Amino acid sequence: MRFVFTLRQAGVTDTRVLKAMEQIDRARFVRGLFAERAYDDTPLPIACGQTISQPAVVGLMTQALEVNPRDKVLEIGTGSGYQAAVLSKLARRVYTLDRHRTLVADARAVFRDLELHNITAMTADGTRGLPEQAPFDRIIVTAAAEDPPARLLAQLRTGGIMVLPVGQSDTVQRLIRVRRLEDGYDYEELRPVRFVPLVEGLAQD
Numbered sequence: 001m002r003f004v005f006t007l008r009q010a011g012v013t014d015t016r017v018l019k020a021m022e023q024i025d026r027a028r029f030v031r032g033l034f035a036e037r038a039y040d041d042t043p044l045p046i047a048c049g050q051t052i053s054q055p056a057v058v059g060l061m062t063q064a065l066e067v068n069p070r071d072k073v074l075e076i077g078t079g080s081g082y083q084a085a086v087l088s089k090l091a092r093r094v095y096t097l098d099r100h101r102t103l104v105a106d107a108r109a110v111f112r113d114l115e116l117h118n119i120t121a122m123t124a125d126g127t128r129g130l131p132e133q134a135p136f137d138r139i140i141v142t143a144a145a146e147d148p149p150a151r152l153l154a155q156l157r158t159g160g161i162m163v164l165p166v167g168q169s170d171t172v173q174r175l176i177r178v179r180r181l182e183d184g185y186d187y188e189e190l191r192p193v194r195f196v197p198l199v200e201g202l203a204q205d
């Protein structure tokens with residue numbers, strides 16, 4: 001795979017993660033003019049004014065999530081569907097939510113083409129999580145909130161892990177990892193990142 005060297009340099013060393021990223025062709029998730037840059041280690045514009053994350057960041061977040069083959073994972077921020085596709089190679093089941101129905105429809109079509117049948121993509125406000133499927137073993141948020149959304153923390157299983165960017169949208173945010181313990185939550189700061197903001201409510205498109 002073309003960016004495996006870049007991923008290793010960025011600190012993605014988990015062989016399961018590297019293998020999963022090798023199996024998913026990023027070019028399938030980028031349209032039009034930007035498709036030729038699909039293998040660059042850079043975020044790229046997608047529909048609805050959103051972005052597909054930089055591959056190194058996808059790799060580091062996936063690695064930090066420590067996904068096991070039996071896990072049920074919730075992703076907030078489907079975007080192009082790329083992160084969900086990578087997770088689908090590592091987990092038993094992936095639920096992914098986006099507030100833009102156009103993005104969800106496009107991502108579903110790609111999942112179908114790639115025969116990734118263990119992903120359920122839904123148009124929904126991710127700040128509410130997905131109570132009907134909770135608790136989750138792992139939760140990943142790919143849009144930045146000022147603080148970890150309380151409703152997502154509540155939907156994490158004891159022993160579960162959540163990875164998310166926190167901080168204001170116009171400044172540098174921090175990627176954090178939250179572990180749910182028997183008697184509370186443990187927070188760990190991983191690295192600076194930059195994501196589009198987590199916005200409450202459904203979008204018009």
Ligand code: SAH
Nearest residue numbers: 052077079080082083098099126142198199
């Ligand atoms: N994981 C994506 C990149 C996500 S970009 C990928 O692999 O391509 C961030 C996404 O979060 C955007 O698509 C945006 O619409 C979505 N988003 C922002 N706020 C949200 C919310 N409250 N609920 C669901 N999705 C949200």
